[in-house]
Amino acid sequence: MDGFHDLGGFQGFGKIPHTINSLSYKTVFKEDWEHLAYSLMFVAADHLKQFSIDEARHAVERLDVRQHVGTTYYERYVIATATLLVEAGVITQDELDQALGSPFKLANPPHSQGRPAITGRAPFEVGDRVVVRDEYVAGHVRMPGYVRGKEGVIRHRTTEQWPFPDTIGHGDKRAIHQPSYHVEFRVKDLWGDANDNGLVVVDLFESYLDKVVAEQTVTA
Amino acid sequence: MNTPTPQQSTSTPGERARALFQVLKSKDLIPDGYIEAITQLMEHEWSPENGARVVAKAWVDPQFRELLLKDGTAACAQFGYTGPQGEYIVALEDTPTLKNVIVCSLCSCTNWPVLGLPPEWYKGFEFRARLVREGRTVLRELGTPLPSEVTVKVWDTSAESRYLVLPVRPEGSEHMNEEELQKLITKDVLIGVALPCVP
Numbered sequence: 001m002d003g004f005h006d007l008g009g010f011q012g013f014g015k016i017p018h019t020i021n022s023l024s025y026k027t028v029f030k031e032d033w034e035h036l037a038y039s040l041m042f043v044a045a046d047h048l049k050q051f052s053i054d055e056a057r058h059a060v061e062r063l064d065v066r067q068h069v070g071t072t073y074y075e076r077y078v079i080a081t082a083t084l085l086v087e088a089g090v091i092t093q094d095e096l097d098q099a100l101g102s103p104f105k106l107a108n109p110p111h112s113q114g115r116p117a118i119t120g121r122a123p124f125e126v127g128d129r130v131v132v133r134d135e136y137v138a139g140h141v142r143m144p145g146y147v148r149g150k151e152g153v154i155r156h157r158t159t160e161q162w163p164f165p166d167t168i169g170h171g172d173k174r175a176i177h178q179p180s181y182h183v184e185f186r187v188k189d190l191w192g193d194a195n196d197n198g199l200v201v202v203d204l205f206e207s208y209l210d211k212v213v214a215e216q217t218v219t220a
Numbered sequence: 221m222n223t224p225t226p227q228q229s230t231s232t233p234g235e236r237a238r239a240l241f242q243v244l245k246s247k248d249l250i251p252d253g254y255i256e257a258i259t260q261l262m263e264h265e266w267s268p269e270n271g272a273r274v275v276a277k278a279w280v281d282p283q284f285r286e287l288l289l290k291d292g293t294a295a296c297a298q299f300g301y302t303g304p305q306g307e308y309i310v311a312l313e314d315t316p317t318l319k320n321v322i323v324c325s326l327c328s329c330t331n332w333p334v335l336g337l338p339p340e341w342y343k344g345f346e347f348r349a350r351l352v353r354e355g356r357t358v359l360r361e362l363g364t365p366l367p368s369e370v371t372v373k374v375w376d377t378s379a380e381s382r383y384l385v386l387p388v389r390p391e392g393s394e395h396m397n398e399e400e401l402q403k404l405i406t407k408d409v410l411i412g413v414a415l416p417c418v419p
Contacts, residue, residue, distance in 0.1 A: 005326055005327065006325070006326060007325055007326075007345055007348040007349040008325035008326075008348065008349065008352040008353070008376065009349065009352060009353045010345075010349040011349070011353075013345055013346040013349050013350060014346060015346065015361055016341050016344065016346045016347045016350070016358065016361065016362060017340075017341055017344065017346065018339070018341035018347075018362060019362075019363065020362050020363045020364060020408045020413055020414040021406050021408050021414055024339065024340075025268075025336065025339040025340075025407055028262060028263045028336070028337055029259075029262075029263065030340075031233075031234060032234070033233065033234035033237040033238060034237075035255070035259045035262065035263070036237040036238070036240070036241055036255070037237060038258070038262060038337075039254070039255040039258045039259055039262075040237075040240055040241060040244065040250075040255075042254075042258050043244065043249065043250050043251075043254060043255070044244075047251065047254060048249060057326075057327055060327065071233070072233060073328065073340070073343045073344075074233070074237075075233040075236070075237075078233070078236055078237045078240055079236070081240065082236075082240045085240075085244075090247075090249070091243050091244070091247070095243045096239055096240065096243055099239035099240075099242045099243050099246075100231050100235060100236060100239035101231070102230050102231050104231075104236060104239060142326065142378050142379055143378070144325050144326060144352075144376060144378055146325075146352060146353075156310070158308060158379075158380070158381060160307070160308050160380070162379070162380045165379075180379035180380065180381065182310075182375075182381065184373075187353075187355070190352070190353075191353050196353075196354055196355055196356045196357065196372065197371075198355050198356060198371055198372035198373060198374065199371060199372070199373040199374070200352050200355075200373075200374045200375075200376060201373065201374070201375045201376065202376045202378050203375075203376065203377065203378045203379035203380070203381045204378065204379065205379060
């Protein structure tokens with residue numbers, strides 16, 4: 001989905017609040033509840049097997065935009081875990097409201113049931129020129145919007161395969177396993193000549209890509 | 221025309237986290253010691269000092285360097301750095317004309333066992349939005365200006381590969397041993413926003 005989470009290239013933000021090599025990271029959790037965001041997600045995903053990490057990502061994406069902007073990182077994962085556990089029927093909205101003493105606002109419902117991967121194609125090879133499929137997906141997708149329809153070159157095909165995020169991100173265990181590809185794009189192809197003359201490599205599942213067929217001169 | 225006002229929450233984030241904890245605990249769904257064990261991993265065992273050991277070894281041991289670049293997962297596993305978010309590790313080799321930098325524009329994916337959990341600024345909207353569009357400017361603002369002959373290569377962690385940057389061993393470090401070299405490699409060096417330098 002083209003949500004607020006898909007931040008690559010979004011303009012209007014100021015300086016990054018960081019000084020290089022500052023040691024602020026050494027207190028990993030800044031507040032005494034923050035560890036619960038990940039540890040409760042692990043309880044629900046790993047121990048109770050109620051959802052995959054892709055579903056947790058999708059639940060964060062489903063946060064209402066105003067709520068997304070107004071919450072801190074760890075809050076969003078608390079809300080995501082609570083949302084998925086309510087949707088799974090493990091806990092109820094009432095139980096959360098009662099424990100909190102006020103309404104516990106969850107993420108919005110999904111807009112899609114997900115979609116299957118493309119199968120039956122030959123894998124791509126290193127050096128292949130590929131184009132990111134010009135698709136608008138209502139559900140979970142791991143293709144950043146800024147590469148949609150853009151051409152790049154494959155630099156690596158993963159030796160491992162993973163369940164297709166657009167399927168497993170909706171809890172659909174029929175998800176087909178696929179490799180992903182490190183696709184290199186030129187910054188000027190993504191953002192125009194006015195910008196930096198650098199490179200961006202995006203890790204893209206096979207189903208997000210098509211091979212670019214070189215135009216051939218037809219001779220009679 | 222009235223627009224609906226979003227429901228205002230009167231609770232704090234900490235209260236909401238504890239409410240979720242309390243509901244799960246009351247249903248006996250949290251095993252004893254589970255949260256403590258995972259928190260120990262997150263706070264102490266997943267650390268950039270792990271990545272520093274990997275990079276320092278790659279600087280002094282050509283065979284290890286070759287393995288790290290060919291199969292980062294196997295190389296890091298030699299140190300025991302495996303587990304969640306460290307299942308497919310790829311080391312990104314800097315050269316005198318190439319600077320690699322890591323981001324996750326969609327969320328916060330990071331090589332946990334080798335770099336530690338991502339810091340706040342890395343997960344923040346500014347870094348995620350700006351790096352893929354104006355990498356060189358972002359590096360300069362952070363304090364790492366690069367000459368024009370150095371290409372900035374940004375790696376967006378959008379699937380399951382988990383990266384670490386293998387920087388160029390800095391000038392002046394020739395006399396340093398592996399343990400001394402480790403101290404030059406910070407969390408920011410592993411992410412790629414800083415260069416290692418000899419004090």
